[in-house]
Amino acid sequence: AIRMTQSPSSFSASTGDRVTITCRASQGISSYLAWYQQKPGKAPKLLIYAASTLQSGVPSRFSGSGSGTDFTLTISCLQSEDFATYYCQQYYSYPGTFGQGTKVEIK
Amino acid sequence: EVQLVESGGGLVQPGRSLRLSCAASGFTFDDYAMHWVRQAPGKGLEWVSGISWNSGSIGYADSVKGRFTISRDNAKNSLYLQMNSLRAEDTALYYCAKDIRGGGPPWEYFDYWGQGTLVTVSS
Numbered sequence: 617a618i619r620m621t622q623s624p625s626s627f628s629a630s631t632g633d634r635v636t637i638t639c640r641a642s643q644g645i646s647s648y649l650a651w652y653q654q655k656p657g658k659a660p661k662l663l664i665y666a667a668s669t670l671q672s673g674v675p676s677r678f679s680g681s682g683s684g685t686d687f688t689l690t691i692s693c694l695q696s697e698d699f700a701t702y703y704c705q706q707y708y709s710y711p712g713t714f715g716q717g718t719k720v721e722i723k
Numbered sequence: 724e725v726q727l728v729e730s731g732g733g734l735v736q737p738g739r740s741l742r743l744s745c746a747a748s749g750f751t752f753d754d755y756a757m758h759w760v761r762q763a764p765g766k767g768l769e770w771v772s773g774i775s776w777n778s779g780s781i782g783y784a785d786s787v788k789g790r791f792t793i794s795r796d797n798a799k800n801s802l803y804l805q806m807n808s809l810r811a812e813d814t815a816l817y818y819c820a821k822d823i824r825g826g827g828p829p830w831e832y833f834d835y836w837g838q839g840t841l842v843t844v845s846s
Contacts, residue, residue: 658838671834
């Protein structure tokens with residue numbers, strides 16, 4: 617199975633900051649990558665698919681980039697509601713696999 | 724509005740069985756593949772099993788293969804997970820998730836998730 621590694625595992629940031637989360641695949645996955653946001657006690661929510669396509673209804677401050685093995689999720693101006701854990705998922709090959717998650721905490 | 728509502732979780736002893744259900748509404752259920760994804764307490768997400776729209780393609784994570792069985796009833800807009808020979812490491816919140824397409828593996832990503840049902844395996 618393809619291994620997905622996110623970095624960092626957690627970090628603190630302030631409202632208004634620009635933040636970037638990295639996801640690396642153990643082998644090339646083209647652009648078959650999705651990003652999810654999960655808030656405490658809630659189900660994951662799809663943010664981005666195909667590495668850079670924003671899911672309908674997701675604020676434009678979220679963006680994704682990358683292809684092959686290296687991907688990033690960027691939040692251009694962190695809002696209070698963005699403090700959450702973020703997961704990447706590859707769907708290039710079976711079984712689809714998730715990264716271990718990146719928790720964004722309030723500084 | 725798409726809704727996925729899981730049920731059937733609970734406390735069960737190691738080695739016993741449990742059957743989870745997921746009731747779907749708000750979309751044409753038999754057009755889409757469906758999945759179970761779990762999350763152990765304080766841990767990340769783990770795909771467990773998936774089933775294509777017509778049950779023609781089914782897949783399992785290695786960690787549950789031979790013990791869990793996924794099924795669906797399109798007439799009832801429902802997804803199921805029969806879990807046998809449960810182990811402590813199966814303790815998790817189990818989510819039902821909708822695929823964006825209907826076919827078999829490799830599956831795609833998940834655009835809707837239920838709120839989950841908690842399975843606790845303990846003596």
